[in-house]
Amino acid sequence: MELRTLYPPIEPYDSGLLDVGDGDAIHWEVCGNPVGKPVVMVHGGPGAGCNDDHRRQFDPEAYRIVLFDQRNCGRSTPHASDPAVSLENNTTWNLVADMELLREHLDIDRWMVYGGSWGSALSLAYAQTHPDRVTELVLRGIFTLRPFELYWFYQEGASLVYPDLWEQYLAPIPEDEQDDLIAAYSERLNSPDREVRVAAGRAWSQWEAAAITLLPDPETVEEFGEENHAVAFARIENHYFLHNGFFEEEQLLRDVDKIRHIPAVIIQGRYDMCTPPATAWDLHRAWPEAEFHMVDDAGHAFHEPGILHRLIEATDRFAAKT
Numbered sequence: 001m002e003l004r005t006l007y008p009p010i011e012p013y014d015s016g017l018l019d020v021g022d023g024d025a026i027h028w029e030v031c032g033n034p035v036g037k038p039v040v041m042v043h044g045g046p047g048a049g050c051n052d053d054h055r056r057q058f059d060p061e062a063y064r065i066v067l068f069d070q071r072n073c074g075r076s077t078p079h080a081s082d083p084a085v086s087l088e089n090n091t092t093w094n095l096v097a098d099m100e101l102l103r104e105h106l107d108i109d110r111w112m113v114y115g116g117s118w119g120s121a122l123s124l125a126y127a128q129t130h131p132d133r134v135t136e137l138v139l140r141g142i143f144t145l146r147p148f149e150l151y152w153f154y155q156e157g158a159s160l161v162y163p164d165l166w167e168q169y170l171a172p173i174p175e176d177e178q179d180d181l182i183a184a185y186s187e188r189l190n191s192p193d194r195e196v197r198v199a200a201g202r203a204w205s206q207w208e209a210a211a212i213t214l215l216p217d218p219e220t221v222e223e224f225g226e227e228n229h230a231v232a233f234a235r236i237e238n239h240y241f242l243h244n245g246f247f248e249e250e251q252l253l254r255d256v257d258k259i260r261h262i263p264a265v266i267i268q269g270r271y272d273m274c275t276p277p278a279t280a281w282d283l284h285r286a287w288p289e290a291e292f293h294m295v296d297d298a299g300h301a302f303h304e305p306g307i308l309h310r311l312i313e314a315t316d317r318f319a320a321k322t
């Protein structure tokens, strides 16, 4: 079987910064067909920002492709790599509101929502808040930020699969603080000492970048080693995890009834060490109407061959729907 791959590289035909209040502005861009079917791509992390390959998951002749960097990351301002920038207003529910502002700003009535990883959580939160605005959902690497999911990746679980990489994640944290690694990291990621912040930011981000693909992917690891990117990504993720994503217990699964009528595809890698398949399975059980794919030979990342194949297949199929 021939696997589907990314569409060719593409440049935005429009972009800007949107003031969302609280001193924050989010960077957005639109690619593809100006009169095509609107889709919004919701990036991961939180705090990872968009990259150029994200544009390439949609047929540019069929879609009006909207991408945006969530608060304080990517090209949004101000940037979380600056320790003076408070993350107090960076919450899930403010990001949901930002998406509504952006939709209205671009004069879009309804759009398809596509999100992977943290993007799947934010897509679910958005759709459950504004179900009437969502035409379809494509969700990958399902993450709902329940305490056991965070414990698995940042405290104990994936550590047993990647003991070698785990040593590097532990390195910035003294032994007597290792009982609560998310809390210990918070202190260092917010340290006034740049060296401490950067060491912690890199160790956190590169652990994640290295453990998200089934096979080693040095390019992703290198990208997440860049100082400002690493600190912002780690700081924003850590902030969200300290707050359990600003969700009530099991909220995203509990509220599936609000979106069951929306056509949806769920794609999950079997060997996803970052957002373990048990969560995608829980979502599938709660939402049997949604098409479900467990990809047998992939981890977490969108660009892994089996995942990408299913993603493009889904976006192509929905392109034909009005």
Ligand code: STX
Binding pocket: 043, 044, 045, 046, 048, 116, 117, 118, 119, 143, 208, 209, 212, 224, 237, 274, 301
């Ligand atoms: N973080 C999940 C997430 O959204 C817990 C994510 N993990 N890695 C990524 O995103 C990158 C591919 C952006 C590194």
